[in-house]
Amino acid sequence: MNGNPISLYFHIPFCTQKCPYCHFYSVVDEEPLKDRFFRALSAEVDRWKERLLGREIVSVYFGGGTPFLFGPKKIAHILNQLSAFSLSDTCEITLEANPETTYKAALEEYRSIGVNRLSIGAQSFAACFLTTLQRRHTPEDTLQAIVDSIASGFSNISIDLMYDLPGLTIATWKETLEAACRLPIQHLSLYNLTIEPKTAWFRKKSAIEALMPHDEESLLMYQAALDTTASYGFRQYEISAFAREGYSSRHNAGYWQGREFLGFGPSAFSFYNGQRFSNISNVIGYCAALESNASPIDVVDDTSSEKRLREMVAIGLRMNEGICLESLERVWGQADNDLLLTLDHLVSHQLLHRAGALFSLTDQGRVVYDALAVELI
Numbered sequence: 001m002n003g004n005p006i007s008l009y010f011h012i013p014f015c016t017q018k019c020p021y022c023h024f025y026s027v028v029d030e031e032p033l034k035d036r037f038f039r040a041l042s043a044e045v046d047r048w049k050e051r052l053l054g055r056e057i058v059s060v061y062f063g064g065g066t067p068f069l070f071g072p073k074k075i076a077h078i079l080n081q082l083s084a085f086s087l088s089d090t091c092e093i094t095l096e097a098n099p100e101t102t103y104k105a106a107l108e109e110y111r112s113i114g115v116n117r118l119s120i121g122a123q124s125f126a127a128c129f130l131t132t133l134q135r136r137h138t139p140e141d142t143l144q145a146i147v148d149s150i151a152s153g154f155s156n157i158s159i160d161l162m163y164d165l166p167g168l169t170i171a172t173w174k175e176t177l178e179a180a181c182r183l184p185i186q187h188l189s190l191y192n193l194t195i196e197p198k199t200a201w202f203r204k205k206s207a208i209e210a211l212m213p214h215d216e217e218s219l220l221m222y223q224a225a226l227d228t229t230a231s232y233g234f235r236q237y238e239i240s241a242f243a244r245e246g247y248s249s250r251h252n253a254g255y256w257q258g259r260e261f262l263g264f265g266p267s268a269f270s271f272y273n274g275q276r277f278s279n280i281s282n283v284i285g286y287c288a289a290l291e292s293n294a295s296p297i298d299v300v301d302d303t304s305s306e307k308r309l310r311e312m313v314a315i316g317l318r319m320n321e322g323i324c325l326e327s328l329e330r331v332w333g334q335a336d337n338d339l340l341l342t343l344d345h346l347v348s349h350q351l352l353h354r355a356g357a358l359f360s361l362t363d364q365g366r367v368v369y370d371a372l373a374v375e376l377i
């Protein structure tokens, strides 16, 4: 039996609205569909029970969508199903929430069923940018959500912030960073806005991009994030993630370190037994598959192992601790000449540090990570 640690991700695809920039799979909340989806999700967990027995589940992440809206009873049922496997007492169990729907009674219930980490989509502390993003919450809602979370017993709270927003200035971004860092939170994740296909904003891509900060401003915003978070005692442990001591996300670190994970729900990705695969990206199709006792897996990735090794190098470098090339080679096979030359080239340009088989980003490499990752892959 394989007793290696594993992480589980649950994609709960319901939201109160579709935000114009969002490229995650989600649908607008519908009660009857939620019940049908809940039965399908529970059936999907059952399909994996034999393979999960004996595995150490180190993290469970309820993302989406807005999983907070799914309700504590349904989440409790899923956690109960998992407790039949080996859900350890120290398992990190994260739930994503939006500030305007984070009600205190539900927070208390979530805490009591074992959720021990909240990830709150704050996005900005400037009301005008929340309006730009067409979010339904205000900065005050975010503050209230944090106060209520702490009062409900949560002591591991993360918030998401977005930069590169249309019209965002460095001064306003710094104010948002300062406001976030002064809060009694333990973790910050930063995202730069990108205009992706199949979003409402994609149709106006050029008009919106014309208002977004240009590349140099974007780098200054990133640098401001590094400086501000450090001055408030947050430690950067990944390109876009900052945590107080002891609060880096165990779940996210798993993705970057190549830990196996299973994704449940529509559009969820998995990496298991050396294979990557993803579920049907449609909640009705997903439910229908499980109702007829069929697998909801839609796409199995057949990327070559050379390319996977390159991807794992690029993903692993996101972590401050970097990668051990020899360890990755043991899983994905020998690095080819091209990859070795690219790594040498990045080291000679002071974008990577090298100590034997260990590679990590330099400060300069971290700032230009996106371009560097393209070169590696």
Ligand code: SF4
Binding pocket: 014, 015, 016, 017, 018, 019, 022, 023, 024, 026, 064, 065, 066, 098, 121
């Ligand atoms: S609430 Fe979050 S997941 Fe839902 S549509 Fe908006 S950005 Fe996407």
